[in-house]
Every structure is written in C-alpha cells, then in structure tokens.
Amino acid sequence: MSRDRTLPGLAVATLVLLGVAAAAPGWMVFTLVVSLAQGLVVLGLMVLWRAGLMSFGQSLYYAVGGYTVGLINIQFGLSNALLLVLAAPAVAGLLAFLLGFLLARYRDIFFSMLTLAFAMILYGVLVKSSTLGSTDGFSILTPSFLGPHPGPDATQRLLTGLAALIALLAAALVHRYLKSTAGHLATAIRDNEIRVEYLGYSVHRAIHVKYVLAGILAGAGGAIVAMAIGHIDPEMAYWTTAGEFVFVAILAGAGSVAAPFLGAILFVVLRTYAAQYTPHLWHMVLGGTLLLFIVFLPDGVWSLFERACRPLKRRAPS
Amino acid sequence: MTALLDVRDLHKHFGALAAVAGVSVAVAEREVVGVIGSNGAGKTTFVNMVTGYLPPSRGTITFRGRDITGRPPRQVTGLGIARSFQVPQVFASASVLDNLLVAIGIAEEGRLPIWTPLRRRQRVARALATLESYGIAGYASQPASLLPQGVRKLLDIAMATVRGPELLLLDEPTSGISVGEKFAIMDTIMAALRAQRTTVLFIEHDMEIVDRYAERVIAFADGVIIADGPPQAVIDDPEVRRLVVGERVKVAE
Numbered sequence: 053m054s055r056d057r058t059l060p061g062l063a064v065a066t067l068v069l070l071g072v073a074a075a076a077p078g079w080m081v082f083t084l085v086v087s088l089a090q091g092l093v094v095l096g097l098m099v100l101w102r103a104g105l106m107s108f109g110q111s112l113y114y115a116v117g118g119y120t121v122g123l124i125n126i127q128f129g130l131s132n133a134l135l136l137v138l139a140a141p142a143v144a145g146l147l148a149f150l151l152g153f154l155l156a157r158y159r160d161i162f163f164s165m166l167t168l169a170f171a172m173i174l175y176g177v178l179v180k181s182s183t184l185g186s187t188d189g190f191s192i193l194t195p196s197f198l199g200p201h202p203g204p205d206a207t208q209r210l211l212t213g214l215a216a217l218i219a220l221l222a223a224a225l226v227h228r229y230l231k232s233t234a235g236h237l238a239t240a241i242r243d244n245e246i247r248v249e250y251l252g253y254s255v256h257r258a259i260h261v262k263y264v265l266a267g268i269l270a271g272a273g274g275a276i277v278a279m280a281i282g283h284i285d286p287e288m289a290y291w292t293t294a295g296e297f298v299f300v301a302i303l304a305g306a307g308s309v310a311a312p313f314l315g316a317i318l319f320v321v322l323r324t325y326a327a328q329y330t331p332h333l334w335h336m337v338l339g340g341t342l343l344l345f346i347v348f349l350p351d352g353v354w355s356l357f358e359r360a361c362r363p364l365k366r367r368a369p370s
Numbered sequence: 371m372t373a374l375l376d377v378r379d380l381h382k383h384f385g386a387l388a389a390v391a392g393v394s395v396a397v398a399e400r401e402v403v404g405v406i407g408s409n410g411a412g413k414t415t416f417v418n419m420v421t422g423y424l425p426p427s428r429g430t431i432t433f434r435g436r437d438i439t440g441r442p443p444r445q446v447t448g449l450g451i452a453r454s455f456q457v458p459q460v461f462a463s464a465s466v467l468d469n470l471l472v473a474i475g476i477a478e479e480g481r482l483p484i485w486t487p488l489r490r491r492q493r494v495a496r497a498l499a500t501l502e503s504y505g506i507a508g509y510a511s512q513p514a515s516l517l518p519q520g521v522r523k524l525l526d527i528a529m530a531t532v533r534g535p536e537l538l539l540l541d542e543p544t545s546g547i548s549v550g551e552k553f554a555i556m557d558t559i560m561a562a563l564r565a566q567r568t569t570v571l572f573i574e575h576d577m578e579i580v581d582r583y584a585e586r587v588i589a590f591a592d593g594v595i596i597a598d599g600p601p602q603a604v605i606d607d608p609e610v611r612r613l614v615v616g617e618r619v620k621v622a623e
Contacts, residue, residue: 233475233483236464240472243461250421250459252447252533253476261484 058227062310066220073212078205085212085280087320088219090300091313092273095226096266097301098312102230102238103262105159109167110297112174113144113267115289117274119184120144122284125193133195133214137275144271145264152260152267171289178286189285192278208280215276222269223309229265230309234258270297299338303345305352315353373432374399374569375420375451375537380429382415382593389415391593393429397537402560403571404584404601406614411590413573414456417539421453422446433537452535456542456573458526462515466506466525469514470497473529503562504528519546520555527559531566538563540572544579552576556583577605577615589614 072084093110100107117140124130124139151170158166179187194201197210229235237258240248245255278284287293296319304315322341326334349355373396382390390412397403407413418424420431425440432438438446461469468488474497475488501507504524509517514525523543530538543559544552560583563570574580580587580601587604589597591613597604604610 228487229484231487231489232485233472233479233488235484236468236472236475236488239464239468240461243463244459246423246443247459247461247529248476249443250447250453251473251476251529252444254444257481261482 056231058308058310059224062220062223062227065310065313066216069216069219070213073209073216078208081208081212082280083320083324084317085208085215086277087316088212088215088313089273089277089280090297090320091219091316092222092276093270093297094300094304094312094316095222095309096269097297098304098306098309099226099230099238099262099269100266101301101306102235102242103259104238104242105163105259105262106298106301107167107263107266107294108164108291108298109169109171109294110266110270111289111291111294112167112171113148113270114274114277114293114297115171115174115178115284115286116144116147117141117271117276118278118284118288119178119274120271121275121278122184122190122192126190129193131193131196133197133211133279136195136279137214137218137272140275141268141271144274145268148264148267149260152263155263156256156259168291168294171294172291175286175289175291178289185285187286189283189287192282192284194282195279211276211279215280218272218276219313222272223313226265226269227309234261238262299342302342303353305349305354307351307354307358311352311354314357318353372399372435373397374401374434375571376432377416377420378430378432380416380419380431381427382412382419382424383427388593390419390426393590393593393595395588395595395598397569397571399536400567400569401571402569402583402585404580404587405571405573405590406575406577406580406587406604406610407590408614411614412593413590414541415593416590417453417541417571417573420446421451421539447533447535450533450536451539452530452533452537453539454523454527454530454541454543456545458519458522460514460517460522460525460529463513465511465513466501466517466521467494467497467510469525470500470529470532473532474500477533500528500532503565505558520548520551523547524555524558528562531563531568534566535568537569537571540570542573542575544574544576552579553582581605 069084073081093114097107097110120140120143121136124136155163155166178184194207195211237248241255241258248255274288300315300319303319304311323338326337330337375397378394380390380393393416405413415424419426422441422443430437430439433449433451438449471488471493474493475483479486498507498510501510506521506524509521514522527540544556547555556579584601587601588595589604589610596613597607597610605615
C-alpha cells in the first residue's frame, strides 16, 4: 500500500495560501477567498458524488450560510468572523439534517432535481421577502476579529487566512471520513445497495450523513463569501450558482480532498480572465472549457496531478 | 431441542399468484438443512421473507423466540440471520479485500462508522484470515468484477458470515459453478461454517450436493412443503420424485 501524503500536502498548501493571504496584492487575496469558499461547497459535492449522487441545489446551503451571517448581523449586531463561520454551517447542517430524511430516499436524477427544487423554493422565498431586501439583498457588517478593527485591507487578509485554515480543517476531516467505513460505503452504495442493507447497515443513514456533511460545508462556504463580498442577495440560492458548483466539481475531479480547492481556484481565474478578455463571449469560453474537460479529462484536473506523481511511485523501490 | 427459526403458516401472494401458500417449518440449532424444489416452487421467496426482503402476506417468523416478521434486512442481519445470493451480491468496483473490509467494518462499528479508518491493521489481518478460510486469499487485491464465478460465490458467502451469524441461508451456493468444482467449493463453505458453528439452510437443485451435505431436506412444490426429513427418504419420496427430482435420478453412493 502506498503511503498517504494527503495531510502533509494539505499542510504545505495551507502555508502557501497563508503566505498569499498575507502578502499578495488585494485582487489576488479576494480571488483566493472566493475560491476557498467555493472549494468548501465543492468538497461537499464530492462526498455525495462518490456515492453516485449529484446535488444540483447546493446553492441552498450556500445561501443559508450567507443569510445566517446577515441575520446574526441584524438580530444580534454580532460580526465576529469566527463565530459567524461556525454558526452558519451549524444552521445549514440542521436544515440538511431535516431535508435529508426525504432526500436520502431518492437516487439519480430524482435526487438531483429534488435538491434543485429546494434551492429554488428558498430563492423564491428570498426574492419575495422585503424584510430581507428582496432581489437586492442587503449588506453585511465588516467582519471583526478579536481586538480592534484592523482596517479593510487587513480584514480581508485575516478573513482569507481564516478561510484557508477552515479549508485545511475541512479537507483533513473529510479525508479522514473518506478513509473510514462510512467513506468507503460510497462505492459500496453505488455498486450494490442490497448488499449494504444485508451487511446490516442502513443505506438511507449513510446517504443522510453524506448529505448533512455536504450541507455543513456549503454553509461554511456561503458564510465566508458573504463576509468577503460584504453583501448577500438571492442569487446565492439561484440554480446558476448551484450549476457553478457542479461545473467546478467536474473540473476538479473526485480524486482527492484537495481537488475541489484546486478546481475552484482554476474556475475563478478562468472566469475572471474570460470576462476580462472576452467580455461578450465568456460564457462560451467556460462552456468550451467544460466540454474539453469532459471529453479529454473526465477525471478532472486532479487526474493530471495524479498522473504526474505516478512515475515517481513506480521508480521508488518497493 | 428448541427451534432457532420457527416459521408458522407463511404466505406470500403476488396478485393472484400464491408464491408461498402456508409454510410452517422449524429449524433447530446447528442443523444443516437442504431445501429443494423446482423453479417457482417458492424457495427463494421463503428465504426473502425470512431475511426481511419481502414482507409476508400472512404468517409469523420467529427467531430465538423473537417475532421478526416483516423486519427489514438490516435488522434481521443484526439479530443474527445472514444470507447469500443466487447471483452473488458483491461490490463490483472494489477489491476483494475491500469488499470484506467493508463487511467487517459495518459489523465491528456502530451507527456512525465515520472516524476509524477502514483499513486498520488488525482488521486487514482478520479479513485476510477470513479470505484464507474460504481459500480465496490469493484474489485479495483483485477487483470483484473480474472474479471467476466460484470465487465470487465464496466472497459473497464470506461477506455474509463476518458477523458470525447464528443462521445462514444460502441461495443455490453451487449454481453457475462447474461440476468439477462444486464439491471442492461446498467442502470449503461447509468447513468454514462448521468452524463458526453456524446453522445452515441451503437451497440447492443439485441432488448430489443435497445428499452429501444436508442432514435434513425440505422439499417445496407450488408454495407448500411436500416432504421434510432425512435426505434419502425425501429424495426417494414418490411425490418428490414426481414433482421435484424426476423419476430417474439416482444419487451416487
């Protein structure tokens, strides 16, 4: 069995990200924090995807995460970033736990469309809620950290550093989960649900846990992006937002817990440059990229990484 | 002798068809029971009801004095009844070792097995020992989808037995296996099960297998039991000869 280098790899990557958060230009820091938020959502999608399930409605929990931050701002006047980034996934996870009782009974396209339906219901509610700013949404308080406000630039850098640490924690925990019996049940469920039940485990429960995990991660992503942008609106729940997450999941591949973050960074960079250099054609550039990935790199950008590492392993003495 | 499994007046109707029409049978601890019957006689439906895959239309199933009628497979499994399948049910894209590790992981851990790594050293050792006892340790790293039929059958049975079930129901353990291999494979299965002191009920069409391994034989026809007793007596029963085994079958001594 080859040695697992995921955790040391994640630790090194986090150090690099912390360096970027501290020293890189402002636009790059902003790109990074948005990518990390998106990567968290896609990490959750990956957990579901491994069991053969794809959520077209992860924007539901992304929006719940963002609006939880906004509502705590309004109701309690609290803006502590650490508190908000813990509260949002808790609320999102609770909602996922409740909806999971229904969703765990569905598979394939029915699962996907039901997740989409729930996201669109939330979108509808948000658009109609004038107290929540309707289609315009509302502004988020500048996040605070322990101590006095450090100013806008330092706030963004601190938030990005926090996002990097949360991404590390999430990736490490999900990695541990994927190596556990429940993690391996993903393949088992995709292959043969009857056998899982006859081994004495509830397939519903296994899927329910995965769904809650994905909801928690999407809630954390929504909270981070809300604080980074300083504004939330119903677009967060819209199906195009959910579509982006699926896009990134395909771009990234499901090979490693690091893949979603790599995919998200690639996506945000691609979209930024496509919009800058081809302002009228950027949708086409994104669509074309997705097409190329599906045809030539069906296991995502992570498979390139794996391919690059393989010769090293082969050369190593056994 | 107290009955381990006690089935009373079991019925299963699919629309107008009565697949099982009033079966009552008791199985004692450590018995090895062969179940015979032509296709459509109700054997697999009976096993499906005992293991919770199908709810009975009528009747009761008691296991160790406890009513388990209509409980789902995972609860029935938890109570100590396991089964194998006529078409082996394995995780095709996982390796043989991982198939068994998942089975052991579920058996060893509780409701939320989300923390302990699946491939713990002592668990891998246990899985390899189990594969060894079924004579298929050499296939450990192969994906289950590439296995020969006989090996896949053995893996299916090995997975069913990791909880140390008290009662194991085998659905046609030698179907799809070549004539040359069938005794060797049954010897392997029965030796492993004897070591675990498991009560066994196996469905089988091959009368040589039934005669060689069963202590008691139950013959099904049209959803009812038409004979129940020692193998030779049941196989020689005129009704069983007419409906199940055929007139000219002579089991080699």
